[in-house]
Amino acid sequence: MIEELRKKAEELLKNDTVKVVFGYGEGSVPERTRPVFITKPEDVNKLTWNKYCVYNLTTYLKRQETRKLGKPAIIVKGCDARTIIVLLKECQIKREDVYILGVTCDGVGDPLATKCESCDVHTPRIYDDLVGEKKENKEVPFEERYAELDEYEKLGEKEKWEFWQKQFSKCIKCYACSNMCPLCFCDRCIVEKNQPQWIDSSAHARGNLSWNVTRAYHLAGRCINCEECQRVCPVDIPLNLLNKKLAKEAEKNFDYRPGYSVDDELAMSTYKEEDSQEFFK
């Protein structure tokens, strides 16, 4: 599969379909990979593919430094491809501006990432070209998809509050979570605005609570659960639990799951006459 990937990348660069390939390269230790940006056909050997390819490379579609490199081909797993769908729907990228090099995937991470346990996109749902053998995308039942919430949902209100208080108290406000998130693409994040100061910039209880909750809310109905935010959090806050909970609520209330189709209607920005909420009308 690695060879096939390299060959595709080489072709795309050689025939000038794209200027750069966003892919995975060898990391600083064997248990890691790292994002690489291949601009020359002779460098395609730097591309790799293995179970450590956890990154959701679509985050580099938002960064000026990597945008500067020219039209990209981007290597995406099924989950990452869901991000592309959201980015397209939210008008962050144009379809013709990215070449999507999908890879079929059996799961990444060691141990296997939680998201992979209930994966229903082993084969990306959007791509220009596919590398790897096509796999069936089996529908996973609702309960199974949100199984990681089971323990958490058993907690009482007070326990939940205490749980998050403890978790958020660790936050150092490094913003790795939002910087890594491909769907946190605002030029100026709400935490960087001070007129008014919506969120205290201090990493104390109040500031951390408002930051983490706001971040999660801004991703509600949008987050595709790539788990990148949780992976990069240096203090190990289970952000995924929060995102998953909101995703579950969004699905329950709006029957919506982001990133499955370019033709559906976004949960958070579609107005409907028959909306059940009175204040909308």
Add this chain to the structure above:
Amino acid sequence: MEKLLNKNKFDTLIAGLKKQGYKTVAPKKDNRLVTLEEVQDASEISLDHVITNNSIKEFFFPKTEKILSYTLDKNKVEMEEPKGFAVKSVIFGTRPCDAFSLPVMDKVFNWDCSDKFWVERREAITIVTISCDKSDSYCFCTSVGLAPDAKQGSDVLLTKISNDEYLVETVTEKGENLVKEMESVFSDPPGTPDRQVATVEEKFDLKKIKPWLDDNFEHDVWDEFSNKCIGCGACTFVCPTCHCFDIVDECTMTKGDRVKNWDGCQFTMFTMHTSGHNPRSTQGMRWRQRIMHKFKYYVEKFDSTLCVGCGRCSRVCPADMNISEMLELIETEAGK
């Protein structure tokens, strides 16, 4: 002064410290992390790690702290000094690289004028370091002039000499006093202790780094190496020697605090003028600042490298930016 400390005395030691009015901070395991935290007794202490996830920095320069409080009443302002921030403590079981970060940071917090929030905590806290008996591939203390059993910055240094024994060496008067205070837990050291110290490979030659930096403010390597960097604050916040901060006010209608918060040069906003003009407008420039500050600017200004080789920045980097790899690259470039 040299002594011997048996692991089975940790209990008595921590209890004794508590009795003497010390707060004790030590490595504690919590899920996937090992963090330096306050402990109540020795059973909480975990010593089976390479290095703690958090650095020693936060005990001297917390992620957020009040530097002034005030009350507001119409146009009358009353200011109040923060108190009680320097608590008599012992940090037990930190690593030599972390300990060395303290004298390195003393320089910036004391040149010209002194930051009392740093200085008073420095005075109140005693550092009992444990030499590293293992390392990982991110460690590079030996490349920045340190060693897994370096003493600089510690008040007391413990080095493993058998499965449950540590050689105790006092480094400063403060350390000596602490050992005297806790005399009963220590015994006399063996004549020729077998010091179990990790080996850490020297990755680059520090002498070659600065001359290259002197000449290469403009170089393609800055952009090329950093294009995967996502511009977060993880590397600078976990770093024991990064000391940049922000000052902000937080208040209600009647009272407020001025607080000092960690900040870092990898954020876009760090240097941005209110007008929107940004002297460091790309991640390449910001990455260059990080390397330059640590291996050139600080050296010129304070005669010390602003990096102790702990490897934390590389371990946490979401994009696997590896600082020693960058320095190895510089060494290669310098040899060209």
Add this chain to the structure above:
Amino acid sequence: MDNIYRPYLMTISDMTDEAPGVRTFRLNFSDEEEGKNFKFQTGQFGLYSVFGAGESTFCIASSPTREDYIECTFREAGRVTKALRELNVGDTIGFRGPYGNVFPIDKWEGKNLVFVAGGIALPPLRSVIWNCLDLRDKYKDVTIIYGAKTVDDLVYKNELKEWEARDDINLVTTVDPGGETPEWTGKVGFVPTVVEEAAPDSNDTIAIVCGPPIMIKFTLPVLEKLGFKHDKVYTTLENRMKCGLGKCGRCNIGCTYVCKEGPVFTAEEISKMPDEF
């Protein structure tokens, strides 16, 4: 040990609107004793704070020769400056300073002085201008070239009139093309061009230039053409600052902490710095 972040309390004793969005405060020490002991030199700056909104960096816009108060002139730009504008005479603000280095006016004695300022950058120059004017007989010819976008945007309008009326100052004012009014009697054109036209004699002359980075960029070559040596040209840099004390790590350009070794630099010093401002 003293808290280096603790500000003085100052009372706003007077305020003047200089131009749209630009205001000057005259400030007196709330504690007289502190006021008596306070000394600064021209070129220095401070951190002014609105309790509850935060701190902001401005130069001290008054001259050290006026001893019983200090003044600052600020443009409403962000959070702190907005909060400052909401204050009135009698209100209290915080002030930390004086910080940074100074204009070496002693070294300039016996020389001609040319001041060049653009936009809201007159405040730092105003301090040194008044300082030199209060010691007028120590200097030879004094030329002031000042430009703004529009007539309305010129700050210190009263002082400009005062300077214009004096025969020991050569004042040239200019506004950008399109910024003039029918009554405007000054020049029309960008500062660098006007400097070239005015062609001040570079012989035995010190030039002091303050303005937005773009103006400085284009003015320095003009001065060079007129024969000004780099070490005879002074300017100030405005990097984002937080502590003003060489601690917070924000203001550096290469090895230079602008808050400690600056904000006053010669063009010579600046030419040796990495291009990061």
